[in-house]
Amino acid sequence: MTRIAIIGGTGLTALSGLEITGHDPLGSNFGEPSGPLTRGKLSGREILFLPRHGYEHTIPPHKVNYRANISVLKNAGAEYIIAVNAVGGITEAMQAGVIAIPDQIIDYTWSREHTFFDGGEHGVEHIDFTEPYCEQLRTSLVAAGRGAGIDVLDYGTYAAMQGPRLETPAEINRLDRDGCHIVGMTGMPEASLARELGLCYASVSVVANMAAGRGEGEITMQEIEHNLQSGMARVRRLLESVIPTL
Numbered sequence: 215m216t217r218i219a220i221i222g223g224t225g226l227t228a229l230s231g232l233e234i235t236g237h238d239p240l241g242s243n244f245g246e247p248s249g250p251l252t253r254g255k256l257s258g259r260e261i262l263f264l265p266r267h268g269y270e271h272t273i274p275p276h277k278v279n280y281r282a283n284i285s286v287l288k289n290a291g292a293e294y295i296i297a298v299n300a301v302g303g304i305t306e307a308m309q310a311g312v313i314a315i316p317d318q319i320i321d322y323t324w325s326r327e328h329t330f331f332d333g334g335e336h337g338v339e340h341i342d343f344t345e346p347y348c349e350q351l352r353t354s355l356v357a358a359g360r361g362a363g364i365d366v367l368d369y370g371t372y373a374a375m376q377g378p379r380l381e382t383p384a385e386i387n388r389l390d391r392d393g394c395h396i397v398g399m400t401g402m403p404e405a406s407l408a409r410e411l412g413l414c415y416a417s418v419s420v421v422a423n424m425a426a427g428r429g430e431g432e433i434t435m436q437e438i439e440h441n442l443q444s445g446m447a448r449v450r451r452l453l454e455s456v457i458p459t460l
């Protein structure tokens with residue numbers, strides 16, 4: 215079975231270099247995932263690929279069916295999930311183009327279907343989330359990046375915001391006071407759902423822009439897309455380097 219899955223974010227709806235072997239149009243008990251799972255080979259290993267926002271980038275962050283996505287990956291045999299997330303940089307170190315492997319999360323999202331544990335016949339269950347990302351996978355990502363000469367920051371508190379609008383500078387100041395380093399819209403509930411199903415999940419967060427009020431003027435989609443293009447080239451190399459080590 216294929217053990218490694220990649221969830222692509224904005225800027226990574228297709229994985230170039232992936233030798234595609236098939237598409238599985240899987241459904242789940244939780245509705246439709248973002249698209250059919252792509253099966254393929256990367257660095258000689260079979261992997262699964264799913265673009266979070268759909269193959270045509272049509273599903274906004276608050277409409278992603280996170281439960282269906284995680285559920286179909288689990289059912290397809292995934293044990294590791296590498297999530298790629300575009301983020302805004304809040305702190306000085308998180309400049310556009312930086313790749314961070316975050317180690318903490320604060321969840322500010324609301325009204326998303328955020329758990330598989332809805333009580334009833336299964337009773338009440340609580341996952342431990344002291345380390346919200348899988349430490350083994352984080353360590354492998356950092357080591358693979360450094361081995362391949364790709365700069366990666368091995369920390370980051372990820373602020374998961376509801377979106378789809380970007381933040382106000384006042385909101386970013388609050389996230390900064392809360393101890394957040396980066397801000398995105400898709401990190402939760404994906405990470406906790408993966409934990410609920412016992413999957414080893416980590417994020418490769420690519421800084422697409424300085425967060426609101428931290429850079430010059432307004433944040434434009436052109437700026438985001440431009441920075442993601444060069445960032446994603448390094449993300450692809452990082453993925454190719456880490457896969458053989460898992």
Ligand code: HPA
Nearest residue numbers: 300301302397398399425
């Ligand atoms: N805020 C939230 N999500 C984002 C940003 C941002 O500035 N950039 C890319 N995703």
